Amino acid sequence: MTTLMTYAGPADDRAPVIRTGGVPLVPAAFTWPLCATCSGPMMFLAQLPVDDPGAHVSGSVTDARHILSVFMCQNDPGLCEEWDPFAGGNQAFLFPGSGLAAVVVPTDGVTLVPETCGINCAAVDEDDYHTARSQWSQAHGRPVRDVLGQLAGTPSWLQADETPACPSCGRAMGFVAQLEEGHDHRTSMNFGGGGRGYAFACTPCGKGSFLWQC
Template sequence: MQFLAHLPLDIGVFAVFVCQNDPGLCDDRDATAGANRAFLLNDDLSPAAVPAEGTTRLGAVAALRVHPAGTPTEAPVLGRLGGEPDWIQDDETPDCPSCADRMAFTAELEEGYEFATKANFGGGGRGCIFSCQPCGEAAFLWQC
């Protein structure tokens, strides 16, 4: 699985991973099929120590930043926090795997503009992060 996003929010830190099988035979649009995985972590995380030897640089990366609505920006806004999902197809809100309640919409991510750093959501798609705070569960799916 490939790391997709690290999103620190008031309720914790979300870490999102997606299947990058080549060819793409995994069911990576489904929040519960196992090809996506999101974690809701507590916010007392600390960065890992940088190794003294070996390759330590990342390839191309993009940075997600929280940007308040209604304020000017020069950078493109590639998603949103809270509210309701902007479904491209039918509503696919997942149920919590622990308590079976409908999960809360947390964030929406768009693909991006730079080839080297954009997510692959099927060309023009959107990814959605969901959470169940009482259970500490998170889920991710995308639609195009």
């Protein structure tokens, strides 16, 4: 079984739903992350639910035990090592699923994806991600590009397995989701041109991680 994340149309940029783009929902003490290389504010990419394996997935992130918020520097693409999970060009934050509010967005830097995309979750009875999204596309008469990624399960790596180790406990981090660049090249995220992003979390340690491959 593969849980696909499919394009559900434009979403409100502060909605408490699974989405790419828009404004992140964060705890009160949150500070917008800065790139370790260029010192500019990062771009917010997505908010994703993190829950127990097998838990029902709804469209609302507030139903999940935790939310993973993913950021990546796009102030000088390709020069800030934003593909690497530990180089400081991206960050992923694990938040509780409640008590969150929209953060104030910095006025400088490249901080927001051009489109806020709502996400529906579709379970497909197929273990292979590529086969699952082809089956979904054919069944619904929609382009494959409307599949925005996969939630939980097993990552479909474009290169070698790069599952990160938790910086706190050293154990392999749990896979949260993989992200395609987007349904429209004019508003898509930048994972090197045709790449794919991978988000992970260690819930006992409260840590998140992100990387991309192409």
